Amino acid sequence: MRTDGRKNPAKSRGRKKLGRKILLPAAVIIIVAGFAFLAPMAARAVKRYVCRIPAFKIKHVRVEGLKYVRKEDFIRFIGDPTGESILSYDMKDAVKRIEGHPWIKSGLVRRDFPDEVRFELTERTPAAVVKTASGEYLVDSDGFALAKATQPGWGFLPVVEYPSSQGLRILDMKTVGCLGKALRLLSITRASKGPLSSSAVEIGKDNNPCLLFGGVRVLVGGGGYRQKIRRLTDVESDIARRGLKPGLLDLRFAGKVVVAGRPASGRPDAAGKQTLDAQSF
Numbered sequence: 001m002r003t004d005g006r007k008n009p010a011k012s013r014g015r016k017k018l019g020r021k022i023l024l025p026a027a028v029i030i031i032v033a034g035f036a037f038l039a040p041m042a043a044r045a046v047k048r049y050v051c052r053i054p055a056f057k058i059k060h061v062r063v064e065g066l067k068y069v070r071k072e073d074f075i076r077f078i079g080d081p082t083g084e085s086i087l088s089y090d091m092k093d094a095v096k097r098i099e100g101h102p103w104i105k106s107g108l109v110r111r112d113f114p115d116e117v118r119f120e121l122t123e124r125t126p127a128a129v130v131k132t133a134s135g136e137y138l139v140d141s142d143g144f145a146l147a148k149a150t151q152p153g154w155g156f157l158p159v160v161e162y163p164s165s166q167g168l169r170i171l172d173m174k175t176v177g178c179l180g181k182a183l184r185l186l187s188i189t190r191a192s193k194g195p196l197s198s199s200a201v202e203i204g205k206d207n208n209p210c211l212l213f214g215g216v217r218v219l220v221g222g223g224g225y226r227q228k229i230r231r232l233t234d235v236e237s238d239i240a241r242r243g244l245k246p247g248l249l250d251l252r253f254a255g256k257v258v259v260a261g262r263p264a265s266g267r268p269d270a271a272g273k274q275t276l277d278a279q280s281f
Contacts, residue, residue, distance in 0.1 A: 055114050056086050062112070065121035069103045074119075077101055081117050089117060102146050102170045127183055130160045134167035143179035144171050158186045161202035161212070182209040185225045192229060194236075221252040231257060 058081050063071045078097040081089055091109040098107040098121070108120040124140040129149055136149040139160070145168040160182045162168070168175055182201045189196045189211065199213035211218035220228050228251040235257045239246065250258035 058082050058084050058086050058089065058115055058117050060116040062116060062118040063121065064119065065107075065123060067123055068126070069101075069123065074101070074104075074121075086111050086113065086115060086117065094119075102144075105140075126154065126157060128160050128179075128186060129154050129157045130162045130168060130179065132162050132167045133165040137168045139168075139179055139183070141183055143176040143183060145169065145175065145179075146171075158190060159200040160186070160209075161200060163203060163205070178203050178207040178209070181222065185209050185211070185220060188225050188229050192233070194233075196229065196233070216246055216249060218249045219252055231255075 061075060061080070061082060063074055066074060078094055078101075081094075089111070091111070094109045095107065098104050098109075098119070103124055104121055105124045106122045110118045110120065112118050124142075124144065124146055126138040126146060127141040128139050130137045130139050130145070138146045138149050138154065138157075140146055147170065148167075160179065162175075162179070182203060186201055189199050191197075195213050196211070199211050201209045202212055202217070204210050204219075208220070208222045210220060218232065232249065232251060239259065244259060246259045248260045250260070
């Protein structure tokens with residue numbers, strides 16, 4: 001320890017070293033923080049500059065996968081990106097708008113540099129015409145209503161009778177369940193041979209489908225359609241052999257077919273009409 005009032009050189013050097021140890025990390029932190037603050041600003045400025053470069057302006061819009069929707073109508077629906085920068089074009093927003101189109105089931109958006117945007121689309125395919133009291137509607141294989149069938153040319157599609165005075169709402173989840181069952185039933189009957197292949201379907205009050213063909217209504221319930229149609233096919237010849245002309249066939253009960261209606265010949269009822277009591281096969 002010094003008593004002459006002069007500073008201790010060793011102690012002074014130690015303090016200087018400690019100061020440098022503290023100042024150096026602090027300076028590094030300040031520099032890094034400055035870059036962290038300025039870098040986004042610089043990046044945005046660079047992006048704005050690049051987005052103004054004419055070479056990156058969208059000049060071409062390619063649309064793939066359309067059959068029922070016109071390209072011009074689709075582009076008008078989502079908004080024409082021509083003239084925007086391909087770098088700043090909001091593809092997530094474009095996908096959201098695509099999902100809102102009633103005829104488009106799914107879609108992707110891609111940038112093809114330097115100046116093209118490409119839409120890869122999957123359309124909904126009309127699977128049936130649904131007749132309501134307020135008009136006819138096209139529905140896809142999932143049971144979603146796509147549009148009102150105001151134009152001719154859909155006569156090749158099977159028909160579903162839907163007891164609604166209000167019509168159908170486009171892409172309405174409330175009607176998908178019953179219409180989906182009707183379409184599953186139609187797909188089975190159209191693949192079969194004979195009169196069933198041209199049958200129509202009606203939605204009953206219980207929201208289950210029933211078949212309509214040759215003046216006969218066939219109740220099928222809510223599922224197991226393939227087995228029920230096979231059962232109906234098995235008893236068709238037996239019904240014809242017995243000379244029965246039923247107005248109603250009920251397939252809802254396991255392992256049998258209930259037949260009711262008017263026979264080819266039989267006893268008249270009190271009103272003088274030919275009637276047939278319900279029979280099981």
